[in-house]
Amino acid sequence: MAKLQKSIDKRNALVKATIELVNNNGFHATPMSKIAKMAKVSPATIYLYFENKQDLVNQTYIDVKAEYTNYAFANYDESMSVEAGFEMIWKRIADFKLKECEHAMFLAQCDNTPMIDEESRQEGIKHLQPLLDLWERGKKEGIIKPMANYMLYAYSINPLSFLMMSEKRGVLKLDASQLEDAYQSAWSSIKMCK
Amino acid sequence: MAKLQKSIDKRNALVKATIELVNNNGFHATPMSKIAKMAKVSPATIYLYFENKQDLVNQTYIDVKAEYTNYAFANYDESMSVEAGFEMIWKRIADFKLKECEHAMFLAQCDNTPMIDEESRQEGIKHLQPLLDLWERGKKEGIIKPMANYMLYAYSINPLSFLMMSEKRGVLKLDASQLEDAYQSAWSSIKMCK
Amino acid sequence: MAKLQKSIDKRNALVKATIELVNNNGFHATPMSKIAKMAKVSPATIYLYFENKQDLVNQTYIDVKAEYTNYAFANYDESMSVEAGFEMIWKRIADFKLKECEHAMFLAQCDNTPMIDEESRQEGIKHLQPLLDLWERGKKEGIIKPMANYMLYAYSINPLSFLMMSEKRGVLKLDASQLEDAYQSAWSSIKMCK
Amino acid sequence: MAKLQKSIDKRNALVKATIELVNNNGFHATPMSKIAKMAKVSPATIYLYFENKQDLVNQTYIDVKAEYTNYAFANYDESMSVEAGFEMIWKRIADFKLKECEHAMFLAQCDNTPMIDEESRQEGIKHLQPLLDLWERGKKEGIIKPMANYMLYAYSINPLSFLMMSEKRGVLKLDASQLEDAYQSAWSSIKMCK
DNA sequence: CATGAATGAGTGTTCATTCAT
DNA sequence: GATGAATGAACACTCATTCAT
Structure with a gap:
């Protein structure tokens, strides 16, 4: 249960970072690496929560x-x-x-x-x-x-x-x-x- | 006579291609190479008419x-x-x-x-x-x-x-x-x- | 164990390749892609070890x-x-x-x-x-x-x-x-x- | 004869520009277009006096x-x-x-x-x-x-x-x-x- | 002779994604 | 589950050179 909670936090951090970065820079200037950095996870971790960049944006x-x-x-x-x-x-x-x-x-x-x-x-x-x-x-x-x-x-x-x-x-x-x-x-x- | 000056036709073709491609794919999925191809010029030619991609979009x-x-x-x-x-x-x-x-x-x-x-x-x-x-x-x-x-x-x-x-x-x-x-x-x- | 850290071996291979290629062809005829190939890494990998071409040459x-x-x-x-x-x-x-x-x-x-x-x-x-x-x-x-x-x-x-x-x-x-x-x-x- | 004189001036201007630019920026950062600009001729003109870039540098x-x-x-x-x-x-x-x-x-x-x-x-x-x-x-x-x-x-x-x-x-x-x-x-x- | 416009091939660099650990 | 290293495929852009005039 603690693990699950932690996971939801990470997903939320990723969604939050996506909003902020896309708002300020636009989709085209928002690399996955920046999203990862802002959400304080590894780029690879994003792919545990989302299929790919398109999926991340869709879900957001x-x-x-x-x-x-x-x-x-x-x-x-x-x-x-x-x-x-x-x-x-x-x-x-x-x-x-x-x-x-x-x-x-x-x-x-x-x-x-x-x-x-x-x-x-x-x-x-x-x-x-x-x-x-x-x-x-x-x-x-x-x-x-x-x-x-x-x-x-x-x-x-x-x-x-x-x-x-x-x-x-x-x-x-x-x-x-x-x-x-x-x-x-x-x-x-x-x-x-x- | 036609070739002595930068042709306004080419500039217009580039602007037109930019509109069409950005409309259909978005800025982030519109590479300069596609714009060039659609306007029937070489990628390098774009830079005779516009400083860079940003300038092309701004002017458009x-x-x-x-x-x-x-x-x-x-x-x-x-x-x-x-x-x-x-x-x-x-x-x-x-x-x-x-x-x-x-x-x-x-x-x-x-x-x-x-x-x-x-x-x-x-x-x-x-x-x-x-x-x-x-x-x-x-x-x-x-x-x-x-x-x-x-x-x-x-x-x-x-x-x-x-x-x-x-x-x-x-x-x-x-x-x-x-x-x-x-x-x-x-x-x-x-x-x-x- | 070997892969947990950026490998010093790769860095050295890049430096070595830079020396050899610049010696034989000069800076102006030494593209990053050739350096990468000679060091047996992807071009993108160079940028994990060096900021850019200038930095690679400076450090070498x-x-x-x-x-x-x-x-x-x-x-x-x-x-x-x-x-x-x-x-x-x-x-x-x-x-x-x-x-x-x-x-x-x-x-x-x-x-x-x-x-x-x-x-x-x-x-x-x-x-x-x-x-x-x-x-x-x-x-x-x-x-x-x-x-x-x-x-x-x-x-x-x-x-x-x-x-x-x-x-x-x-x-x-x-x-x-x-x-x-x-x-x-x-x-x-x-x-x-x- | 006036024409010939003029030509030699252009050749000299090109050689001079090459020296100055290669000295300050190095061969790798000296494009033909800059040489042409500094010599106040068109890039195409260089090729009336020299076979190609290598020839220009050799002759210089x-x-x-x-x-x-x-x-x-x-x-x-x-x-x-x-x-x-x-x-x-x-x-x-x-x-x-x-x-x-x-x-x-x-x-x-x-x-x-x-x-x-x-x-x-x-x-x-x-x-x-x-x-x-x-x-x-x-x-x-x-x-x-x-x-x-x-x-x-x-x-x-x-x-x-x-x-x-x-x-x-x-x-x-x-x-x-x-x-x-x-x-x-x-x-x-x-x-x-x- | 001289040119500005044009270009194909290539450059340095980035990025979404994968993989070994 | 989580990661940092690694990468192939692209990208924006440049350049030596050519060509129509």
Whole structure:
């Protein structure tokens, strides 16, 4: 059991190092040897935990994506109203993107790059299902615009990625009131006009 | 006559090959030798036109970014009303992202990756000025919400990138009416509520 | 047991190969790949033992220079008389240059070429100190001409390099009596005239 | 005729550039393109004057060697006595090595390196004949020690190369009186003892 | 005669991965 | 399970040389 624990620590250290190095240098400038060094293991050890570099990056992506959606839906409950549920989820996502900025940036890089296998990408998308279900319910109830989910995502959730990147680059500072403005824009872009 | 000067055709072929290969394989899996082969020149020839791989990618980025903004503002005129001007620019941008999808994807990859020099990134941003000016005018006239330009961009322009990627991945098909919906969402997210 | 540490044997094989190839072809025509092949290792292995090609050559130079001076002073003892000491050292140097001709030629090439870092050159010179000390003693005792050490070296030691090169090129054959003549010339060029 | 003149200027510029660059950087770090740039011609032009890089270096060597010996024997006359002749030649050589230090260093580099063809090396040696003749005469007259010419050269002429290098490296300064000492050492190392 | 553009072959070096211990 | 040493296959880049003009 002690051995198993130790192993999980090493796996986590490798995933962590991968995120940090890929974030700062990009996939193309992140050799396995640097990942090993940062995780304080031998390069050969990586191959005890992952098949190869592609697998390491894929698994890191899935890990971070799962963490992201877990965070997003942590307090959400399907019994909530559509509007309350959306607000809850939106604000958790905003929270994640601003607080776990490193992880959010890693996802942004993966999502705009052919660096992840298509299979792992699909795997990552799965976990977003509760939000899609919420939207479907909202459409049935006539509260959400009858648009494709991708369109709803594009206008209500995706802008947060851009705002996060802008803040990271120092060209924008998001305070509480601006975040509230952002939420209002998000909600009004998908809610059914009365 | 044709051979007395470095040929602009070769430079363009190299830029074109770079876009295509980086789009399909990512920066890290795009060796100079493949770029050369696709552009039908010797690897050594690349170095007559570009200092090194980084310079090639930087210049490609700036080229594409300029093409993008040129396209966006081609029919725009500062004498237009704020609303008409925005609609004009938005639709041109949408046009570009859907028709010149390869180029738009290249920009998306560059913008979410440490693959471009900060200097070149700055250079690329410059050309967006007319849109920012339009927004400033709109704010003064009380037509546009008094939000930071980055926020306006996040909600009205950036969603197009996500839609473009979704269409490219085949999970979404954008017809004229959906595009009109998208425009309405964009405009309503930044226009001043009455 | 043998493989737990970087093997000194491999390092030595690389140094040996460097000497042989640089001697025969010159630095400019000695690629790392050939050095690797001659040392029976992979090109990549060189970089486990040396930082880069320059470092490999620098270290080879220092190694050979140290071997040279160790050989020169092996039997020398500061308690010897100036004349006996000089004869001992001179003959050891002559021995080295004629028997370890490959190594002596490598030094000659390095010493007349900008192929070695200035720092490594300085490092190589250090080990000659006992001879300089002997000369200083000889000057104080009125046995050696009161000339700069570089001048003493030029006339008593350096000619051996030329003789060695000449023999290597086959234009001269040095037998014992000629070597004795050479020693007499060397000694008479630095000893104080009565 | 004007054209011919122009051509000789270009050839000379190329030879000059070769000397300077090989002296400062070594053969291995002296690309044709740099030689062309320093001589202010196109790389292709070099091949109008020389067959290839090897030929350029060979011819440069022969040129400099000829200049060296011309200088050495300029005032020498076979009717001079052996001793006067030797002094004359020695001092001209010393002069050359100290004043045309760049050229002398180039020769030193060539002579200790496999960078010159054997054929060109032979060609360069030819011009030294007058000195060898003088020595033969001296031996017959019982004025010069009956040693091989290479040995005479090693002790009386070659030390000048070492002194020149030392001065160039700044570790030695040769004034007139030291030069006179050097000459005395040279002469006494080859003259017949009474 | 002179050139700048072009290039194929080759260079030093790196890297994902394997292996002996 | 864990490692440091080792490596073949690549990579970015350079260079001596050629060629069309």
